[in-house]
Amino acid sequence: MSFLIDRRQGSKQKSLVNRQRFMRRYRKQIHKAVAENLRARSITNTETGEKISIPARDIREPIFHHGRGGRVTRVFPGNEKFVSGDRFPRPEAGGGGSGPGSSDSGEGMDEFVFQISQQEFLDALFEDMELPNLTKRQLSGVDEFKRVKAGYSREGTPANISIIRSMRAATARRIALGASKRRELRELEAQLAELPESEEARPERSKLEERIDLLREQLARIPFLDDFDIQYHRHTREPVPRSKAVMFCLMDVSGSMDQATKDLAKRFFILLYLFLSRNYEKTEVVFIRHHTSAKEVDEEEFFYSRETGGTVVSSALELMNKIIRARYPVSEWNIYGAQASDGDNWPEDAQRCVSSINNLLPLAQYYAYIEITDQGDKPLWETYLPVQQHHPEMFAMQHIKGPEDIYPVFHELFRKQVS
Secondary structure, three states: OOOOOOOOEOOOOOEHHHHHHHHHHOHHHHHHHHHHHHHHOOOOOOOOOEEEEEEHHHHOOOOOOOOOOOOOOOOOOOOOOOOOOOOOOOOOHHHHOOOOOOOOOOOOOOEEEEEEOHHHHHHHHOOOEOOOOOOOOOOOOOOOEEEEEEEEEOOOOHHHEOHHHHHHHHHHHHHHHHHHHHHHHHHHHHHHHHOOOOOOOHHHHHHHHHHHHHHHHHHHOOOOOOOOOOOEEEEEEEEOOOOEEEEEEEEEOOOOOOHHHHHHHHHHHHHHHHHHHHHOOOEEEEEEEEOOOEEEEOHHHHHHOOOOOOOOHHHHHHHHHHHHHHHOOOOOEEEEEEEEEOOOOOHHHHHHHHHHHHHHHHHOOEEEEEEEOOOOOOHHHHHHHHHHHHOOOOEEEEEEOOHHHHHHHHHHHOEOOOO
């Protein structure tokens, strides 16, 4: 029987197998810490990993010890301070201290802190998730190449022989090697034709005929096709640009959207950006904020600028449609939309909103709407409900009430479909 011992080492020259075993063992704690640390990140900040803290009580190892009862004989080393029969006071709980490593029960609560890489962070965050409708998706880490012609070569495989090029080279070689002989042959044949067929001219005719036969023999020995003539198509592998994704973030910034609601939306958008970046090499983000009118802005203004007034959702959807047609061709980009709102919208805008979203769905891979409210279904939810029923594979809706709902809702939107 043979045994294989995996001695691979990580970036810090430590056992990679032990780290993978540790990540599997504390998977639950790592997932919880990753979800909590999302809030401090910017949407496009995916270049680093994360520092994870695990309470010391969660990393205790099981031990074997003697049970109570029975007779146990022990031998202890001697000391200079105590003798048999002396009594001494019990130490105070927690070692007598009151620092962060002590507690009322006498058990230390120091946390174990370690760093996970960017890849480990994303693996923990998006386990058991997938993107729907991936007709144009290019998996991250998989390079795609196409074979393109790059001239000709004198070496190659028979399948790549260029017949036309090879025959052209052979013809040129035969012409070059036999040009002088053919010219001489034509001259000798002309001289032979001019000589009379008399007895006096027979010696000269014989001499010319011998020379003509020699030239014809030399020309016949020139090969029709030589190894030197054969040419092969030369191919090279040219990388094909990977498919790209653009993520449209739409959010209501009217007076009813307070900063706490925007923070919840930000955490959802961060999750979506991280998820798309994991599946596409290039991911762009477009921020569209709206109240009664829509505007494309940067991330800072998107999350932290306040506006007053009512809400007209169709203005944001129409602006998204206009930006797609102007900058993001559907044949080249995978388009995703994510909309966050408290559910308010003017009743007069409902029909226009439905028309706008129906025009968008054929262009997008997926569109997700989250309603951040704890008051039940709002007007915008009722407006979108028929759209979701007609396009369940492309349009999804979920409610979010608090921070604890964000990750479960995101997981529900992008959970793997069981085949």
